[in-house]
Amino acid sequence: MWHLSLSMESDTRETLAAQLRNALRRQIDQGALRPGTRVPSSRQLAKDLGVSRTVVVEAYEQLCAEGYLTSQRGSGTSVADAAPAEVGSALTTDETPTPEVWDLRAGGTDVSAFPRQDWIRSVSAVVRAAGPRELGYAPPSGLPPVRRTLAGYLGRVRGVRVRPEHLMVTSGFAQGLALLCRVLRDQGHDAVGVEDPGHPGEWAFIADAGLRPVAVPVDRHGIRVDDLAATGVRAVLTTPASQFPTGAALSPQRREHLLAWARAVDGYVVEDDFDAAFVAPAQRMPALQSLAPDRVVYAGSASKVLAPALRLGWLAAPPGLAASIERVRAGWDIGCSGLDQLAFARLVDSGAFDRHLRRLRAEFQRRRQAVHQHVARHLPGASPLSGDGGLQTYLVLPRWCAEESMVEAARRRSVLVRGGRFHALRHDDRPPALVLGYAGVRGSDLGRGLAGLATAYRDLTP
Numbered sequence: 485m486w487h488l489s490l491s492m493e494s495d496t497r498e499t500l501a502a503q504l505r506n507a508l509r510r511q512i513d514q515g516a517l518r519p520g521t522r523v524p525s526s527r528q529l530a531k532d533l534g535v536s537r538t539v540v541v542e543a544y545e546q547l548c549a550e551g552y553l554t555s556q557r558g559s560g561t562s563v564a565d566a567a568p569a570e571v572g573s574a575l576t577t578d579e580t581p582t583p584e585v586w587d588l589r590a591g592g593t594d595v596s597a598f599p600r601q602d603w604i605r606s607v608s609a610v611v612r613a614a615g616p617r618e619l620g621y622a623p624p625s626g627l628p629p630v631r632r633t634l635a636g637y638l639g640r641v642r643g644v645r646v647r648p649e650h651l652m653v654t655s656g657f658a659q660g661l662a663l664l665c666r667v668l669r670d671q672g673h674d675a676v677g678v679e680d681p682g683h684p685g686e687w688a689f690i691a692d693a694g695l696r697p698v699a700v701p702v703d704r705h706g707i708r709v710d711d712l713a714a715t716g717v718r719a720v721l722t723t724p725a726s727q728f729p730t731g732a733a734l735s736p737q738r739r740e741h742l743l744a745w746a747r748a749v750d751g752y753v754v755e756d757d758f759d760a761a762f763v764a765p766a767q768r769m770p771a772l773q774s775l776a777p778d779r780v781v782y783a784g785s786a787s788k789v790l791a792p793a794l795r796l797g798w799l800a801a802p803p804g805l806a807a808s809i810e811r812v813r814a815g816w817d818i819g820c821s822g823l824d825q826l827a828f829a830r831l832v833d834s835g836a837f838d839r840h841l842r843r844l845r846a847e848f849q850r851r852r853q854a855v856h857q858h859v860a861r862h863l864p865g866a867s868p869l870s871g872d873g874g875l876q877t878y879l880v881l882p883r884w885c886a887e888e889s890m891v892e893a894a895r896r897r898s899v900l901v902r903g904g905r906f907h908a909l910r911h912d913d914r915p916p917a918l919v920l921g922y923a924g925v926r927g928s929d930l931g932r933g934l935a936g937l938a939t940a941y942r943d944l945t946p
């Protein structure tokens with residue numbers, strides 16, 4: 485059953501068993517055969533190599549005696565875990581208890597809530613039904629039935645106006661952004677406006693594509709369009725549903741203003757809608773794209789609503805960009821896994837995705853309230869910047885509380901958290917802040933993390 489690719493140096497002075505033994509030993513020493521790797525049965529390897537079985541048995545026995553292989557009745561022969569000296573040191577490391585750490589850095593999601601059974605059912609149905617078309621190459625922009633489902637879903641929940649054939653399935657939001665930057669550069673752009681504070685990872689993507697990320701300030705109403713206009717850029721990346729990381733919703737007046745700016749400069753607004761599913765009802769508005777599909781590039785992701793591991797996202801681009809994006813994409817990766825796309829579409833069509841989101845939304849809403857209550861009670865003087873968006877709280881600290889000292893004090897209490905400056909593109913004298921992510925830590929762990937934070941705050945309070 486197990487196949488082994490083995491090159492034996494034929495040396496007529498050595499027996500076949502010795503040649504085999506040397507070849508195996510060499511592969512183990514060089515790391516090609518990793519600890520724990522199953523090797524074929526003696527009968528199978530003898531057949532594969534065209535030698536008698538006793539040759540293989542003799543080689544295996546010798547390597548077992550030397551500690552290179554281990555053999556157990558019922559589970560066959562495997563490469564031994566490690567040389568005896570290494571086993572000793574590995575044990576000592578394993579026995580050292582690792583301290584518990586509460587990770588409140590923004591960017592995570594609750595992967596423990598991943599709807600495993602529903603996903604297994606979807607995958608199983610898709611694989612059972614898959615014919616030559618489903619198992620072959622998918623069109624680079626995505627399978628047509630999947631794009632139909634997605635276009636219907638995005639229209640239903642976000643008001644997105646897109647024809648299925650103009651919607652692209654991407655490998656996460658990240659790929660959509662990279663594609664877009666490449667096309668913007670080809671069209672003569674040399675800079676892209678970005679929200680400040682924002683996501684340093686996205687600025688790196690933009691810079692890697694040869695464009696300059698230009699900081700645009702945000703306030704309680706989202707991105708400041710007057711400041712954007714003053715930069716001279718003609719494209720901007722925004723998170724209108726819930727500004728990352730402040731959580732502010734772009735106000736209706738700003739939405740109008742932003743779209744008027746895009747028309748005036750003949751430019752584009754890139755709408756990163758990655759966490760819109762978790763915006764509280766009072767703050768929820770249709771996607772910006774629904775107001776101007778000719779000026780807004782709409783991009784979403786399955787990373788927060790299901791799991792980052794899926795690497796699934798989507799992109800709806802205005803006609804002026806869509807064809808170029810498709811052309812570039814076809815030269816990059818020939819599309820995402822068709823089976824995963826189909827499983828995702830099935831999850832949506834069966835209603836399981838909506839059910840899952842309803843549960844997750846309620847859970848995140850509870851956590852958000854818990855964070856706000858905890859802050860009000862235990863961190864006097866600190867105040868959340870915005871109300872009901874996002875998967876993190878942007879907590880403005882009083883001036884006396886140096887941000888770096890707070891991050892360090894929290895770390896000493898085993899709480900990982902980032903300061904506002906981590907998310908800042910410009911270095912100015914903005915008030916100290918913490919960004920508390922609550923999506924990746926569950927109930928009691930969130931409570932313990934927050935308690936650690938309160939103790940750290942008390943440690944610093946003058």
Ligand SMILES: Cc1ncc(COP(=O)(O)O)c(C=O)c1O
Binds near residue numbers: 658
């Ligand atoms: C601001 C922002 N946009 C989008 C995403 C989703 O990216 P992706 O779909 O590549 O995982 C993230 C993930 O953390 C994010 O923080």
